[in-house]
Amino acid sequence: MAQTQTAAPVRREQRAQRKSLGASTAGQVLEWYEWSAYAVFAPFIAQVMFNPANPVSALLSTLAVFAVGFLVRPLGGVVFGHIADRKGRKFVLITTMMTMAVASVAIGLLPTYSSVGIWASVLLLLLRIVQGFAHGGESAAANSYVAEIAPRHRRGQWGSVVFIAIFGGSVLAYTVGGTITFNAEESFVLEWGWRIPFWLGAILAVVALYMRMGMAESATFEELTEEKISPDDIIDESVETGDPRVVEAVRPKSPLIAILVIIAMVSGVTSAHYTWTSYVSTYAIVEQGMDANSAYWVTVAAQVVALAALPLWGMLSDRIGRKPVLYTFGVGMALMQFPLMGLISDRPWTLLVASMIALLIVGAAGALLACVMSEVFPTAQRTRNIGLAYSLSVAVFGGFAPYLNQLFNSWDMNWMSNGYVVLLCLVTLVAVKILPETKGIDLNAVR
Template sequence: MTVLMPPEEPEDWQVDDVVVTEPPVIRRAIGAAAIGNITEWYDFGVYAYFEPTIKKVFFTGLGDTAGTVATFGLFAVAFLVRPFGGMFFGPLADRIGRNTVLATTMILMALGTFAIGCIPSHDSIGVWAPLLLLVARLVQGFSTGGEYGNAMTFIAEYAPDRRRGFLGSWLEFGTFTGYLMGAIVVTVADGVLSTHQLLTWGWRIPFFVALPLGIVGVYLRMRLADTPAFERLEEESAERERSTGGEFREILGLWRFLLVCMGLVLVWNVTNYMLTSYMPTYVTDTLPSAQGGGVSSTTSQVIQIVVMVVALLLIPLIGLLSDRVGRKPIAWVGAIGLVVLAFPMILLIRAQTEVGIFGGLLVMGLLLICFSATMPSTLPTLFPTEVRSGGLSISFNISVSLFAGTTSVVVGALVGATGDLDWPAYYLIIAGVIGIVSLVFLHEPNGRRMWGSPPAAGSQVEAQEIVDELDAA
């Protein structure tokens, strides 16, 4: 099998050709990009943990199974429009600059989440309630389609070649931070408010919090636009704008790289949504209904929060490790681990003890961060600079939309239709196999300059070292 490599571009590099990015600019770029992920995953955390409450508010009258599928269906429907958001915002960012697009998607995401908290219940306006929820989810999905691919591109293009793994991992640090915030807010609301208070007004509060988060995110991103480094990026984007009429044709010409990207996104995000979106319902609803017993909702939430905290703390460390040993060895651990450990972790969770649930979810979380810590610095290297945002956004969102974001509704429906509680394990094994195949074709990006971009360093000393290495190669 042939590993896919970007075409060689031999050049006589000089120190002045190396892009040197100052550490304060890098820190601001990371913060500006990560805040979008915090907002996005804050919403997902709130929605996943509030699934039983949302089911009662918006799907009054439906049975338990039908209500669960309908609730997860509205969660999944946002993913149907993500490819359209990627196709719109990705190429747009290649033309007018990353930061303008990221500020726009930030605003849309925050407004979509805030709008959910404003929707009247099914008891108040009938079928209009789930329809309005659908509209809000579609707005979120469209904006998210332009958010994550551009955020990955944004950080990857700022990061020095030798530190891209560590710096890129902070994007997923934002993801887990947002999810934790959502989980904690819901857990507190469940513990403090009565059932009546929760169903009448309490469930709205977590969604309202998204608006100030969005305002902070837009402020950080607009501040970054004033930096000299980003002004240079905007100038390059303006020059590319004159020759991007055939961008979609150029992206399609990279179909092999698109497929590798989609495969890696699939294994990463199936694991992600299995843990963060389906497992809360699987533990507190599906297993007790099928087997009896189980742990309380609060206990389940606390266990998942602890698992997320562990993952949160480890992500930057694994990102740092990937700058030393490479991205592929760590991703191999994740993909092979899913195939080998899928059944053991699900069997632990099915035991319905605190220790068993924690052990199963922790194994799943550790396998997840093998991808979360490495993919933000890996996927942008699959595409050249002039179409990087477009190629990454399109392939990322098609994969998430078709295969990963639908994990909750598909696995929930399969469990409900067959009665087989091991479907989460089957699904993870399939994802792991696809990840293994994709990794076979992936070239190791660690320490390499970005395709179509000059070498990048964090200091003039490092720039000289890079030039010396290139001359000796």
């Protein structure tokens, strides 16, 4: 009888955790959908929101606005991260989702360059800045939240849902893009079709917001609040965990070193990710002459395959450790970037094969980002530090990847765009070498 009475609260807690995980993931998918929709429709947005007299300049300007949205992500990560470390992860996850949704609707209502001239470009830039600010906070809070509610022995698997949401949002955006371009004339896509994804995001936001309102707050954060530990407190040297790996993880030589190492670790992952999700379809369409609809659909297929593999990478890291899986990404991507990009021609199957292989490799590291970052930073400063390190790395190395790729290719120097990814993957390998192995540590001790 006692066992039954004990098991009932445990089952209720597990159900609450799964419900919260689902609500968090649904919101993240929506936010990444809204973020990715811009990249998916970049060739069309370039024609209507910038001066169409110079198509190359217009496309570069569109990708530059994409990159600027990333530049404000570190600021959003720090601001919302600070709020999340004081008021809770749930509060920030609801606030950032609402902000992204409002900005998305506004983008869908913008006047075009032919109507208001340069003001169309300016307004688009301002709204992308708002989205980037909110997105920085969302990413920081989501990475902390999912890792904190996950069972200790399955943190890698549960943490992979953060990257599943990234791929899921991108898949949804490309699916909408493929559907619109397949069923509509280009003139309609240029006039109204590119706006539809942003309006659709508003409808989905209502459902996701309702789900997030019912989320439970992270128990790790609540325990911290009950103990009244300040986010600015220094780690207590008396913390005893019984595991030397935890001591190494929670007591880096300095917080700055930990942040720099995470920035370096993420750099290769994010540059490869945005090259093979946000840019590669544009490359196939603009540089190789591939049919836009075909490029969208094969990109969707490749991302679905990679998405399905993400929890498997997380499970593998729960079994063999984080570092071996991260090494797999760094070595694999450094070796395959040049041949995979060189495979792409105007034939859709080339994009499918290249993207599928590349994204499977990217997924090895992407699936582990949430758990690794959460296992390195202390609870009292976790969201703030993740917000700074992750958002800064993504902004500098990921957000500019599509722009740099297109710029180098427009100069007939595509070897430089590939070399950029390879170099950063090598930086990731160095960072992984420095990081401690954190599989299975107790986050309650990481304070």
